[in-house]
Amino acid sequence: MTSIINEWQLDCRLNKAINQHHRADFALWLAFLSPAIDEMAEFQTPQLQPAVEKADLYTRFSLMQARGFGWHEQDLNTLSCHSRALHTGGLHQLKLQQYLAAGPLVLQDDKAKLATEVVQNLDAHSLRRREGNTVRRDEADPTALYDILQQLHQDDAA
Template identity: 75%
Template sequence: MTTIINEWQLDCRLNKAINQQHRADFALWLAFLSPAIDEMAEFQTPKTESAAESTNLYTRFSLPQPRGYGWQEHDIARLNQHSQALNSGGVRQLKMQQYLAEGPLVLADDKAKLASEVVQNLDAHSKRRRDGGEVNRTEADPTALYEMLQQMQHRAA
């Protein structure tokens, strides 16, 4: 069974449940949908190739790259500087030194690491996104709208 992500995969089941006032069915189909905004049907627009250049602001303004949160090889010297600042100038000097040269926040910077209790409580859509599951997008057909309008016009006439 494939994961239901947006309204296109439900076809007209949500609409039928609302029109026939089947609240339980509507709530069930609505619960299957992904809560992620970028996966909703309104945002599944056709991909267009753009020639826009990606500008890296760090290189443009000659800024240093942001530091990672984990331990790096040059952090021993940095922490020694922090220790000397604390001994020589107190807490104020230490804070100034930390603002100028940040130290590590964690020993190992593992972005995918979550506690097992948290992983067990994730819903199916969050687990799919965490595992890297991609959304199977169906490309929008701009001519389909014209055909639907023609059918509606023939029915109304």
């Protein structure tokens, strides 16, 4: 089964549900549509240009880079210093030591990792985007609108 992305794939089901006052059908078809604006049929988002590289302020002002959240090799020494600070000076000394040299928060710093509870509650469109599947877009044909308007005009005249 292919996933429904925009209202063109539904043909006229949304319109029929509204005209016949079938609220449940309308809600069902509306729930199938993707909530992402860039996937809607009306919008053709332009290709983004890569951002211009800015001057590195960290090197300019001789600042240290922010530490990652994951475990590094030198963290064993940092955590042993934290332990000694807790035993010798108590909680206040430990807080001061943590402010001076922060320790790791997680074992592995994986930005794409989500909790299983969160992944299980994602809708089908979000799962598709998370897996990296892209939607094949058909190029819009501006002359097709003229043909549709001609057919509608012929139906009205008949």
